[in-house]
Amino acid sequence: MKSLLKYTLAFFIMAATTMFTSCSSDDDTTTTTTDELSGITKFKEFSNDTHTIELYSKAGSLEQGFNEISIRIKDKSTGNYEKNAEVSWMPIMHMTMMNHSCPKSEVEKTTPNGTLYNGYIVFQMAQNTTEYWDLKVDYTIEGTAYTATSVIDVPASAKKKVSSFTGTDGVKYVVAYAEPTNPKVAVNDIALGVWKMQNMMDFPVVDGYKVKIDPRMPSMGNHSSPNNVDATQKTIGGLYEGKLSLTMTGYWKINLQLLNAAGDVLKGETITETVTESSLFVEIEF
Structure with missing residues (x-):
């Protein structure tokens, strides 16, 4: 009788252990899948x-x-x-x-x-x-x-985030705003992309250029902000990274100038008292 009880108890312990292990394995799989899709x-x-x-x-x-x-x-x-x-x-x-x-x-x-x-x-x-x-x-x-x-489906964006144009060098470019997707009242990390149209199907990244940044608030006297840093590449083939200073919430026009490796302006204008916006810009509102 004692022997029967011993084996019966052992069976239930093994069954419980197997069930616990199986549940743990399932939970791990679910967690992995959930984590991989987090935020998308x-x-x-x-x-x-x-x-x-x-x-x-x-x-x-x-x-x-x-x-x-x-x-x-x-x-x-x-x-x-x-x-x-x-x-x-x-x-x-x-x-x-x-x-x-x-x-x-x-x-x-x-x-x-x-x-x-x-x-x-x-x-x-x-x-x-x-x-x-x-x-x-x-x-x-x-x-x-x-x-x-x-x-x-590719609907129009609510604000201007990409621009296609022919530069002063005769090359067709695409400049697009990538980050920040959730701007804050702070000095934000900004990322922009620069590509050229090699032909109708190929748009390679442009390396070694600079994108000058001048954010303005048209509704507030077109004031700018301090501590902006122009965008340059950290790695070949990568996006152009800089700093974007936003001092208050609202609508901002981020005026841009695209410069080649020699410092020649290919598109865009410097903002002055008489030039209130650049022909190259992107927009954000938060």
Whole structure:
């Protein structure tokens, strides 16, 4: 009898341990997935015969301008997310008379064991009733190539965040505002991107230039702010980083000047008593 009780007790202890371990494992998986998606929201999914492509962003949408985008690839047959894909993308604006692309980054993984593939796309123009953007995602898994394409929504931004123009050197440029996404009354870290149009489909990063910054409040006598720092590149191929001083809440026009490596102004004007705004600017309101 004692022997039977001993084995019965041992069985229940093992069962309880297994159940606890199983629950802990499930919780760990849920926590990992939740942490990976923290701060981003899915705004689009589309499929091919094999996979479902999921698109995420902080805002849960896209807009005209600079957009950080994350991708997940789900196997339809297993429901599992692919962790070892090589991914690239190609956004295309379908206009009435022509097609073109826009500035975009490579697509890379930020965590080796994660399921997210990340990058940015800069939509220099918004969709309209007759012209639209689509996104083609190409990827390779264990030597097999796949592709999926879908129309995406790119509405106009509420404030001006991107500018396309021809510089005094005859080159076509795109300048876009990237950070801060949540500006504060403080000296903020600002990030801007500079690209050139090499052809209708290729927009490489411009290296070694400078973006001069002069924020102004038009409703408050067009006053500026102290301690701004012009934006320069910290790394080749990267965004241009500087300091943006905002002394109060409200609407700010951030006047810009784009200078090449020799210091020549390619676009934009210095603000004076008679020149109240630059022809190159972005806007924020908070």
